[in-house]
Amino acid sequence: MTDAAADSPATPPPSPWERERPARTHAAPARTPLSRERVVEAAFAVLDRQGLDGLSMRQVAAELGVTVSALYAHVHSKDDLLELMYTRLFDGFEVPEADPERWQEQLLDFARAGRQRLLSHRDMARISMAHVPFTAELLPHVEGLLAIFRTAGLPDRIAAEAGGLISTYIDGFVLEEGMWQDRAAQQGGDASSLARPDWREMAGEMQNYFASLPEANFPHLRALSGLMVTDSSDERFDIGLQIILRGLASYLPDQPDRPVPDD
Amino acid sequence: MTDAAADSPATPPPSPWERERPARTHAAPARTPLSRERVVEAAFAVLDRQGLDGLSMRQVAAELGVTVSALYAHVHSKDDLLELMYTRLFDGFEVPEADPERWQEQLLDFARAGRQRLLSHRDMARISMAHVPFTAELLPHVEGLLAIFRTAGLPDRIAAEAGGLISTYIDGFVLEEGMWQDRAAQQGGDASSLARPDWREMAGEMQNYFASLPEANFPHLRALSGLMVTDSSDERFDIGLQIILRGLASYLPDQPDRPVPDD
DNA sequence: ACCTGAACACCGTTCAAGT
């Protein structure tokens, strides 16, 4: 029984962080009745159409052709529903086996995948920021991330902070991306272009605004006007990531080409 | 005309980012009537008492002894009110003159002050995350921060990302701090201890939980159980900050013997 | 066992009417 590790994801018992949730409906009934899964699915549909501010229990019920009160047999509350959506984001995502030789690439992949996951549903970053992955289902992901840091050789107290730092960066970056899109959508398209408003225009406006600032007061903002807001978020995302990765690398025992402190 | 820089904070014209706002009430009337400032003040009072989820226009009106509709003469909407609260957070805060010799200390001070500002009102990090400091009033702060990066010698595209990276870190860290306190409050104290619920207990619970995980599946989480959640957030905050600062420092041309100032 | 209907106690925002 010592190889229980290789067995399954081995979801641990609920942590003190999480609230209890009503027991699942045990037997799967006949003609596709409501289920927790269907409620979550409908919630994603509403989210993508209306955004988080338009995501109400009543809208989810309408999406399912059902009364509001019917939802409460399957989810404990709206907060519970949001937590389920947050958790479902990690479905089918595995942190790879930590490889000390490739820890930086593994981290890059992890972060990029995380961003893509958040981009897969509207306002998902806002939902993600409101949660912490310390629930039983998500702890394996945390463990996998910590494994990368520790087997790479990072000191424990650095490894303990690194996961939160990177996750916060991902959430924050995508949150900001979403804000630009929202602004562009609400300024530009009155009725159409709901799906993919080209915020390129807004980026251009902001660049012009920064470039038009008085030179005497805002020399640096003017100088960086072309870089602060760009339409290629992918590059900007990677740069921030590299800053963090280089910071982490500076804590490794021997990495000769970088300024390493002697403590 | 060239020394306009030394004149005043020189608030630039509104950026494309910001929405219009109803014109301020011009003349200050007699007997302390409503004003934008009083509305914001009342909103902070409600926020500190009820939290962001309990902050409603109706509660703010009640705080002022006034009808809800009266508020709309002074703020354009609830979103507008939240933006005013966000902006007011920066009042009386100056980014220091950039000193290339002391850029790391200046950044440390900036970040610590930012965290303290967020901690000064309940749920303030949640409000902060929903905003971007690209409004006319806040651009001087952004400029001051960029000045520190650029005069330190960081490449432009690194400087352009560094501000957002650090701000995101601050917001994210304080957001998480607040979540712990909320959890502790709603688990423990039923009626009393509203102001300062000791979440020390909850931290202990989480540590025990991590330490109790099956060794086979969660070796790293177990090993770091004492570090992941601690009651001294100050240290944890500084560690994340140091990771970022070292990452930034790695982009400087040659700074061989001077790593980040250690505690 | 599962869902409906109705109710409760809230929301943000608007607008005619008062003073």
Place this chain on the structure above:
DNA sequence: ACCTGAACACCGTTCAAGT
């Protein structure tokens, strides 16, 4: 000029009642 009162179109959640 400034505020009130009432209304509109929403919320999350609960619970007795139906089938």
